[in-house]
Amino acid sequence: MAIEDADGEWKAEEKIAGGGRALEALRLLIIYPFLYSRESRKLGLKWPRGLLLYGPPGTGKTSMVRAVVRECDAHLTTINPFHVHKAHAGESEKFLREAFADAYSHASSGRPSVIFIDEIDAICPRRDNRREHESRIVGQLLTLMDGSKTSSEALPHIVVVASTNRVDAIDAALRRPGRFDSEIEVTVPSVEERLQILELHSKNLHLDHDVDLQAIAGSCNGYVGADLKALCREAARFAYRRLSDSGEDGQVPMLRMEDWKSAIFEVGPSMTRGVTKEVSEVSWDDIGGLTDLKKKLKQAVEWPIKHADAFARLGITPVRGVLLHGPPGCSKTTLAKAAAHAAQASFFSLSGAELYSKYVGEGEALLRRTFQKARLAAPSIIFFDEADAIAPKRGQGGSSGGNPTIGERLLSTLLTEMDGLEQATGIMVLAATNRPQAIDAALMRPGRFDLVLHVPPPDQVGRTEILQIHTRKMRLGKDVDLSRIAACTDLFTGADLEGLCREAGMVALREDISAESVSDHHFQAALDSLKPSLTESQVQEYCFTK
Numbered sequence: 001m002a003i004e005d006a007d008g009e010w011k012a013e014e015k016i017a018g019g020g021r022a023l024e025a026l027r028l029l030i031i032y033p034f035l036y037s038r039e040s041r042k043l044g045l046k047w048p049r050g051l052l053l054y055g056p057p058g059t060g061k062t063s064m065v066r067a068v069v070r071e072c073d074a075h076l077t078t079i080n081p082f083h084v085h086k087a088h089a090g091e092s093e094k095f096l097r098e099a100f101a102d103a104y105s106h107a108s109s110g111r112p113s114v115i116f117i118d119e120i121d122a123i124c125p126r127r128d129n130r131r132e133h134e135s136r137i138v139g140q141l142l143t144l145m146d147g148s149k150t151s152s153e154a155l156p157h158i159v160v161v162a163s164t165n166r167v168d169a170i171d172a173a174l175r176r177p178g179r180f181d182s183e184i185e186v187t188v189p190s191v192e193e194r195l196q197i198l199e200l201h202s203k204n205l206h207l208d209h210d211v212d213l214q215a216i217a218g219s220c221n222g223y224v225g226a227d228l229k230a231l232c233r234e235a236a237r238f239a240y241r242r243l244s245d246s247g248e249d250g251q252v253p254m255l256r257m258e259d260w261k262s263a264i265f266e267v268g269p270s271m272t273r274g275v276t277k278e279v280s281e282v283s284w285d286d287i288g289g290l291t292d293l294k295k296k297l298k299q300a301v302e303w304p305i306k307h308a309d310a311f312a313r314l315g316i317t318p319v320r321g322v323l324l325h326g327p328p329g330c331s332k333t334t335l336a337k338a339a340a341h342a343a344q345a346s347f348f349s350l351s352g353a354e355l356y357s358k359y360v361g362e363g364e365a366l367l368r369r370t371f372q373k374a375r376l377a378a379p380s381i382i383f384f385d386e387a388d389a390i391a392p393k394r395g396q397g398g399s400s401g402g403n404p405t406i407g408e409r410l411l412s413t414l415l416t417e418m419d420g421l422e423q424a425t426g427i428m429v430l431a432a433t434n435r436p437q438a439i440d441a442a443l444m445r446p447g448r449f450d451l452v453l454h455v456p457p458p459d460q461v462g463r464t465e466i467l468q469i470h471t472r473k474m475r476l477g478k479d480v481d482l483s484r485i486a487a488c489t490d491l492f493t494g495a496d497l498e499g500l501c502r503e504a505g506m507v508a509l510r511e512d513i514s515a516e517s518v519s520d521h522h523f524q525a526a527l528d529s530l531k532p533s534l535t536e537s538q539v540q541e542y543c544f545t546k
Contacts, residue, residue, distance in 0.1 A: 048181035054167035055186035058226030061163040074112035120162040222269030222377030234263035289462020325436040326455035329495030332432035346380035352389030379426035387431035388438040477519035491532035
């Protein structure tokens, strides 16, 4: 039954990595009725006739169908929108009838026959307020699928498989038992499946000993199979370019880790196109001080992602949302990015300015789209800057005529999406604000922002660490004592201290453009010209207790 190659029996897994659940469902639909036809007749078992595969583009739905068809040497009849949509009335229905007739003729010979309908949402959209032409196509397909059931004894091996990226756009009449009996979601691959896909597509490439495919797979959150295939191709291109630049044309290139890193910058995950996704390179070491706060964030953000099995074993529900509040310039955004980097999570960032639009509903649509993309690219972190602008207290926006304001509509959408995270895994919401008291109380309950953390101005130890971080690449004179400088910078925020280091360097250059180091008197001059952003009264004002 299977096609024999020189190395033995051909298996779908040789060409398809991941997607085990979908492959098994396809085998159950296509192969098992052929293998166990005698047993099923004895038991009076009726095999399913239709399967709907749905999921994001590039996850391998079409490739899986073709692989299983080849595995069992079945006949494949393909239908896609280009074939169906014809200019003249009746031509589309005629094509469908001919396609089914072709499948029946091959099934008559005792050979499994598969009808594969690609992008079925474009062929059979919902018939509500649709054109008559589309309604006729839907009606014809329904008739043909129902007709295949009447010949179950004579034609036991004809099945219909369809794929779509928009499962809710398909006419509801198709989504019932007897037509598409099963629906299988083909999801974005996990890190283990990404590793399998990379190994599959790189097996003919020459990899240097330093190439760590496991690490590459871990840094490719949100990549689907098509993205990973393109990544392998792009990495090879960078290797060829490097070889060409060195004047060693004609040799087989050896792919190094640097080629893969360059390729990742070129080939992003297709899942996150259309929303702002950042690749966070900020680490915990880039943040001075805040030791206890960083520990709490690690436990809230990293642990549920890196130790999900431990949480499941103890029945612990991870934190869904974390609110960071405190004065401006105290590293709230940087903390969120560091948490995403440490957890190897995709990082989606939204601000009030992006969500407020002059077009009604556009901000809410962007919010929903971001949550949808985050689910596909999980593990992921959605970060809201200026959360008080996105989720203001209701009733303070002055809505007119009973119509909700933009802020109220955004808040309602955000509440709905955060409640939906109870069914999702590996997704967390982080938010930052200077005015936590301005955020609607509905967000501050458990299940939404479970954890509220105050980010204070750095203490003296923290300021010393921050100064050390911002002078890493700066050549300092022997007379520079960063601890002493830190003692003189009370109420300076992290941003203020970064500005202080920059200004000290500029003072040195203004004094002597050929200066080779920054001395203590340069820092003192900078201190004389700069003032802290905060006052004692402001620090007290930014304190907030949930």
